[in-house]
Amino acid sequence: MIGAGVAGLTAALRLARAGLNVTLLTKGVGGLQLSQGTVDVLGYSPTDPATRVANPLAAVAELAVADPKHPYAVIGVDAVRTGLAFLHEELGEQLLVGDPETNQLFPTAVGAIRPTCLAQPSMLAGICMDGARFAIVGLRRLKDFHAELIAGNLARTPLPDGGHVSARHLTIDVPARPREVDSSGLTYARAFDDPEFRARFAAELRPELRPEETVGLPAVLGLKDPTAWSHLADLLDHPVFEIPLPPPSVPGMRLNNALMAAARAAGVRVINGSFVDTPVHSGGRLVSVNVETAGAPRTITGDVFVLATGGFESGALTLDSYGEVTERVLGLPLAGLDAAPLLHGDYWGGEQPLFRVGVAVDPSMRVTSPDGSAVPDNLWAAGGILAGAVRWTEKSGEGIAVGSAVKAADAIVEELA
Amino acid sequence: MRKLAVDVVVIGGGSTGVGVVRDVAMRGYSAVLLERADLAQGTSGRFHGLLHSGGRYVVSDPGSATECAEENVIVTRIHADAVEPTGGYFVTAPGDDPEFADKFLAGAAATGVPAREISVAEALRNEPRLNPGILRAVEVQDGTVDGWQMTWGAARSAMEYGAKVLTYHKVTKIDRADGRVSAVHCVDLKDGEDVRIECTFVLNCAGPWAGQVAAMADCHPVDVIPGRGIMIAMNHRLVNRVINRLIYPADGDILVPVHTVSIIGTTDVKVENPDDLAIEPVEVQEMLDAGEILIPGFRKSRALHAWAGARPLIKDSRVSSSDTRHMSRGMAVIDHHERDGLDGMLTIGGGKLTTYRLMAEHIVDEMCRKLGETRACRTASEIVPGSENQKNYVVTHRLHDREEDRLEDQIICECELMSRQMFVKAWDDQPQATFDDIRRQLRLGMGPCQGGFCSMRATGVALETKHIDIERATGLLRLFLKNRWIGLWPILYGDQVRQTALDNWIFNGTLDIDHLPAPEEEVKL
Numbered sequence: 001m002i003g004a005g006v007a008g009l010t011a012a013l014r015l016a017r018a019g020l021n022v023t024l025l026t027k028g029v030g031g032l033q034l035s036q037g038t039v040d041v042l043g044y045s046p047t048d049p050a051t052r053v054a055n056p057l058a059a060v061a062e063l064a065v066a067d068p069k070h071p072y073a074v075i076g077v078d079a080v081r082t083g084l085a086f087l088h089e090e091l092g093e094q095l096l097v098g099d100p101e102t103n104q105l106f107p108t109a110v111g112a113i114r115p116t117c118l119a120q121p122s123m124l125a126g127i128c129m130d131g132a133r134f135a136i137v138g139l140r141r142l143k144d145f146h147a148e149l150i151a152g153n154l155a156r157t158p159l160p161d162g163g164h165v166s167a168r169h170l171t172i173d174v175p176a177r178p179r180e181v182d183s184s185g186l187t188y189a190r191a192f193d194d195p196e197f198r199a200r201f202a203a204e205l206r207p208e209l210r211p212e213e214t215v216g217l218p219a220v221l222g223l224k225d226p227t228a229w230s231h232l233a234d235l236l237d238h239p240v241f242e243i244p245l246p247p248p249s250v251p252g253m254r255l256n257n258a259l260m261a262a263a264r265a266a267g268v269r270v271i272n273g274s275f276v277d278t279p280v281h282s283g284g285r286l287v288s289v290n291v292e293t294a295g296a297p298r299t300i301t302g303d304v305f306v307l308a309t310g311g312f313e314s315g316a317l318t319l320d321s322y323g324e325v326t327e328r329v330l331g332l333p334l335a336g337l338d339a340a341p342l343l344h345g346d347y348w349g350g351e352q353p354l355f356r357v358g359v360a361v362d363p364s365m366r367v368t369s370p371d372g373s374a375v376p377d378n379l380w381a382a383g384g385i386l387a388g389a390v391r392w393t394e395k396s397g398e399g400i401a402v403g404s405a406v407k408a409a410d411a412i413v414e415e416l417a
Numbered sequence: 418m419r420k421l422a423v424d425v426v427v428i429g430g431g432s433t434g435v436g437v438v439r440d441v442a443m444r445g446y447s448a449v450l451l452e453r454a455d456l457a458q459g460t461s462g463r464f465h466g467l468l469h470s471g472g473r474y475v476v477s478d479p480g481s482a483t484e485c486a487e488e489n490v491i492v493t494r495i496h497a498d499a500v501e502p503t504g505g506y507f508v509t510a511p512g513d514d515p516e517f518a519d520k521f522l523a524g525a526a527a528t529g530v531p532a533r534e535i536s537v538a539e540a541l542r543n544e545p546r547l548n549p550g551i552l553r554a555v556e557v558q559d560g561t562v563d564g565w566q567m568t569w570g571a572a573r574s575a576m577e578y579g580a581k582v583l584t585y586h587k588v589t590k591i592d593r594a595d596g597r598v599s600a601v602h603c604v605d606l607k608d609g610e611d612v613r614i615e616c617t618f619v620l621n622c623a624g625p626w627a628g629q630v631a632a633m634a635d636c637h638p639v640d641v642i643p644g645r646g647i648m649i650a651m652n653h654r655l656v657n658r659v660i661n662r663l664i665y666p667a668d669g670d671i672l673v674p675v676h677t678v679s680i681i682g683t684t685d686v687k688v689e690n691p692d693d694l695a696i697e698p699v700e701v702q703e704m705l706d707a708g709e710i711l712i713p714g715f716r717k718s719r720a721l722h723a724w725a726g727a728r729p730l731i732k733d734s735r736v737s738s739s740d741t742r743h744m745s746r747g748m749a750v751i752d753h754h755e756r757d758g759l760d761g762m763l764t765i766g767g768g769k770l771t772t773y774r775l776m777a778e779h780i781v782d783e784m785c786r787k788l789g790e791t792r793a794c795r796t797a798s799e800i801v802p803g804s805e806n807q808k809n810y811v812v813t814h815r816l817h818d819r820e821e822d823r824l825e826d827q828i829i830c831e832c833e834l835m836s837r838q839m840f841v842k843a844w845d846d847q848p849q850a851t852f853d854d855i856r857r858q859l860r861l862g863m864g865p866c867q868g869g870f871c872s873m874r875a876t877g878v879a880l881e882t883k884h885i886d887i888e889r890a891t892g893l894l895r896l897f898l899k900n901r902w903i904g905l906w907p908i909l910y911g912d913q914v915r916q917t918a919l920d921n922w923i924f925n926g927t928l929d930i931d932h933l934p935a936p937e938e939e940v941k942l
Binding site: 034035036043044049108109110111112113114141143144145146148149152153156157158179180181182244245246247249311312313314315318319320321322323343344345347348352354355391392393395397 | 910
């Protein structure tokens with residue numbers, strides 16, 4: 001398994017659960033820690049980005065028919081359902097709640113309302129419904145969360161059914177560490193793991209709150225202690241919810257830590273700091289890759305390989321100064337390059353086709369060749385490396401990742417059996 | 418309608434106009450400067466950051482060389498905080514004529530431009546990334562200058578002498594009465610109010626837009642031929658000195674280390690409209706190839722941003738030779754008395770940023786001559802506000818400042834080490850600014866992330882200052898992201914693609930910024 005984002009971790013875990021011997025090679029810490037920490041399946045229609053999706057799985061089924069180039073067309077709605085169920089089971093209700101048939105609307109850190117179907121329990125009280133009364137609370141020493149911006153935009157955003165939430169803002173000053181004015185979300189999350197800090201924080205905030213208010217806070221309410229947010233709500237005697245921040249993402253880190261721990265416990269061998277290169281092929285199959293890691297280069301052999309390296313954001317895909325797009329690890333042929341132009345100059349004028357470029361796969365997630373050139377027989381792909389979707393626009397990243405991950409894993413189990 | 422009355426109206430807020438209004442004010446005239454956008458938003462902010470030693474001109478234009486050498490010393494002193502005296506090398510790249518260096522050294526000696534040939538080994542020791550195949554190297558006193566900071570410094574000096582500097586004021590009409598200029602009309606673009614300014618003299622310093630301004634006084638058409646040049650900022654200082662090709666001036670012959678980046682420039686393509694400057698892919702490739710000649714592996718380094726500027730070239734058949742007799746090299750002055758029967762107005766074209774002060778001196782001398790007055794120029798000897806301590810810029814100065822205030826202040830822009838208080842102060846000074854206006858003064862969003870992390874913070878902090886409401890704050894964020902993209906997508910490759918994907922993931926994915934309430938009308942300024 002190459003890559004430790006949500007796709008790589010999910011696939012590795014599923015393969016290990018099936019009794020296979022899995023080695024996970026990862027260059028860095030994986031993309032989950034850059035994410036918002038929810039599991040998105042489909043938030044907006046890829047053809048009409050203004051249209052919010054109400055039922056993600058139903059929309060995936062429609063999309064699979066309507067757009068044969070979209071990854072969901074080869075993944076299929078059943079695999080997405082299976083993948084979500086698998087992830088849900090592995091993470092448990094303490095980390096993931098919701099219904100893949102229903103998108104809910106959650107506030108973002110600029111005060112937009114964003115659809116997703118599976119969220120962390122600490123976010124649930126923030127679902128935007130008509131008549132909700134939010135107090136958005138900023139921390140003076142945390143610069144990635146501006147309560148006035150969030151409350152101002154939430155209050156002026158009409159809900160799809162015509163209703164409104166009311167939102168006011170306040171900012172309090174409780175240092176995460178003494179004498180530190182520029183604290184990261186992670187620093188605050190570690191502070192919130194401490195019950196004494198929560199008590200101190202609640203003592204400052206509670207007098208500021210009004211009856212019937214739901215309290216929106218930055219998503220920093222504990223990293224290790226999954227009860228930190230609910231304990232804080234008890235101390236405040238108000239419902240509390242978290243709003244995800246730009247990276248580093250504490251909710252994403254929670255998911256990452258849980259999946260990584262589960263993968264290791266299930267027997268996955270993880271080699272961190274692995275910059276993968278020098279693939280060796282034989283007889284149409286990929287035999288081994290090299291990893292540059294501490295100590296000395298090592299050769300990793302495998303019966304099958306799964307590429308779950310992500311897209312341009314991870315460096316898995318590169319565009320050079322001559323306009324050449326390359327899949328970095330294996331130099332695979334790519335789909336989506338026929339769009340012209342790949343980039344355009346109108347920032348608000350719709351997605352950039354470059355970010356649809358990726359690897360093509362068959363319905364078992366085995367890598368195929370869009371241009372007839374050779375690709376290894378024993379190579380599968382999952383997640384952001386797949387061609388055909390701009391995941392951040394349509395809010396489909398985790399759905400594509402887990403759907404393709406379980407589909408690839410199940411196909412590999414069958415193949416090796 | 419607001420009304421003002423002054424001696425002189427200066428039109429154009431680039432380095433020339435600001436230099437002129439400073440000079441006019443220091444000579445005791447009451448003056449207003451009108452700029453349709455922000456100071457140095459046009460040509461003066463869209464160059465490569467070079468403060469000429471004069472070396473570039475020692476063979477092709479000896480007069481300019483001497484002027485540059487003299488003004489370099491003056492600007493380095495009076496604008497100390499905007500100038501980094503980096504020094505520079507002229508190098509003979511493989512394939513270039515090695516004998517040009519002899520002409521160069523002879524020209525430098527003749528024009529008073531300090532220059533000294535050094536060994537290739539010394540050049541490579543001091544600039545290890547330089548092409549090891551260079552054949553000769555000459556050391557000169559090039560520097561780098563922040564055009565925005567220099568222009569603002571001169572503007573603040575002018576204001577101390579009582580001049581008004583009105584940005585976002587667009588000239589709409591110039592009145593004449595009895596063959597003389599009598600008033601300038603403009604509109605305050607921020608609030609839509611008309612302003613009428615009575616005056617006895619107008620100095621048209623609008624650069625590539627000078628023809629449009631002259632037309633407002635019903636003058637015969639002034640032919641401005643904007644020459645477009647593109648520049649690309651590469652992440653990091655690939656070199657610590659200005660590196661010039663030791664050849665006759667050509668495209669892509671210079672690499673300039675400014676602040677935290679290195680800027681490669683430039684091209685020269687005639688265009689019709691100075692407001693429509695494309696960054697053509699073929700020119701980007703040309704610049705990257707040119708960079709590769711100076712610094713092997715140049716294409717592998719990270720390009721951050723590209724921009725295009727318009728040179729203010731005036732080709733006017735009606736300009737008689739007598740008009741330019743006292744003027745700086747490369748500068749053209751049109752006296753509208755002889756040409757259009759209009760007294761009290763001069764139009765200035767051409768020039769370069771390094772000699773902006775000298776140009777201003779010559780123009781204002783000419784105005785005084787026409788007014789029959791003798792008032793001495795003092796701009797060369799007086800330090801502008803902000804440079805009083807006479808310390809030149811060094812690239813580490815913000816790191817030093819943040820070390821000083823790290824226990825009291827937050828860093829809003831990590832790439833450029835811009836603190837919250839820096840931003841708040843600038844915003845309090847200009848509550849109607851855009852984030853691009855602040856960027857030009859503080860480098861907000863100019864580093865590797867190109868606004869990915871700082872622009873949301875800036876929006877939040879700007880809102881908290883209470884100068885703007887939520888609609889404007891959100892609109893300013895949209896505008897800033899849109900404008901950043903203009904200079905990003907033409908050079909999007911390598912690590913900057915990865916950065917863009919991450920930025921998109923943050924803005925579209927996590928923040929869902931494209932589904933904030935749609936603005937009734939986009940914020941434009």
